[in-house]
Amino acid sequence: MxxxxxxxxxxxxxxxxxxxxxxxxxxxxxxxxxxxxxxxxxxxxxxxxxxxxxxxxxxxxxxxxxxxxxxxxxxxxxxxxxxxxxxxxxxxxxxxxxxxxxxxxxxxxxxxxxxxxxxxxxxxxxxxxxxxVPLPILDRITLPLALFTGYCSGALVQFLGLDVTITGNAVTLPNAELVIGAQCSGVNSLISLVALLTLVAYLLEGSVGARILLTALALPLALLGNILRVAALLFVARAWGAEAGFTFYHDYSGVLFFLAMVALTLPLTRALRFGSLRPEVI
Structure with a gap:
């Protein structure tokens, strides 16, 4: 040899x-x-x-x-x-x-x-x-994503019975006026999920199609988690005021909703028929 x-x-x-x-x-x-x-x-x-x-x-x-x-x-x-x-x-x-x-x-x-x-x-x-590698293009997509998040979150809370008016990225509640800014765009969750799901797709046994699909799911998962987070924030602001929504809930809810989206990875890998860890990564 x-x-x-x-x-x-x-x-x-x-x-x-x-x-x-x-x-x-x-x-x-x-x-x-x-x-x-x-x-x-x-x-x-x-x-x-x-x-x-x-x-x-x-x-x-x-x-x-x-x-x-x-x-x-x-x-x-x-x-x-x-x-x-x-x-x-x-x-x-x-x-x-x-x-x-x-x-x-x-x-x-x-x-x-x-x-x-x-x-x-x-x-x-x-x-x-x-x-x-940080990409400069991110600054260009944060505002469109924030507007999309604000629109979807507002529509969701309106459907659930909350009195809210949305104009652009401005949200008006009976007791508060809020602005859905770049920090609510969900870009940070999106980038982190792409990195995480790409790694999971590599580590587990599975077909090429399943790997590509799992990585692509980072976008809808990040958007879903962010929309639900902002919708919940609007309910908090309506119940306890804008200060409560943005000084306490806003700072900690991002991590909780991100972890919730990460938790969905397990059922997703099962649905996509992923197996155990690949031998070469153990």
Whole structure:
């Protein structure tokens, strides 16, 4: 049986050190975004999860470990192209583009050092890193989502008998006037659910169609949870006033409704006929 030569490690180690040094400015930017951007506070967990999945994939696949001694020059094309894009984006201070480029650089490095077969086996851990990158487009969709949430929540509470008037994102109750702002758009729940359901779809045994469907369900689940949360907030504001709704209930209800949507993952995985954990991730 072919054995792995530890002397072959010097090039991967040198590549990792060089990669860390080159991409350090983007990691600093990502850290700042994770700490200050409520939409991407989950990004702090993505890289450790991806690293764990990659380690488990390598540990459980002896052939994959051996392939790290195989070099494929074709990977240099991807590595070179993404490195050029990274340097350009960094020079333009387009950090989110630089972050995507550095993920591409990682894929190119794996391809170069271990071959296309290894890259295919590590495609999910590498691709999963894309979910840690903050997107500037989010600022453009928060208001439309907030308006949609306000309309649906208002229609729901009206159906349930609450006296409420909705004009745009302004909500008028008999005892209070409220504004459905960006914080009620549900974008943070949507992004977190996408990351979570994508991970669940990878970890469990199941068909490709079931994996895609489970990930796609993040959008309706996030919207449903947010609409129910805002509707409940309107009932609280009607009963105890706007201050009670926005100073106490608003701050804690988001977590509760998010956990409720997460709890739906179990029956969803059963309905989609998912099995146990995949052997390569245990």
């Amino acid at each position: 072919q054995r792995f030569d530890l002397r072959e490690l010097w090039l991967p180690v040198a590549a990792m050190i060089g990669y860390a040094l080159i991409t350090w400015p983007v990691w600093q930017w990502l850290w700042f975004e994770w700490m200050s951007n409520e939409y991407y506070s989950h990004g702090l967990l993505i890289a450790p999860v991806a690293l764990f999945l990659a380690i488990q994939r390598v540990r459980n696949d002896p052939q994959l470990r051996l392939r790290f001694a195989n070099r494929e020059g074709a990977g240099l094309l991807l590595l070179g192209a993404t490195l050029a894009l990274y340097l350009y984006a960094l020079q333009q201070r387009a950090y989110y583009l630089a972050a995507f480029a550095m993920i591409g650089m990682l894929a190119g490095a794996v391809w170069t050092l271990a071959g296309a077969a290894a890259l295919r086996r590590l495609a999910f851990p590498i691709g999963y890193l894309a979910l840690m």
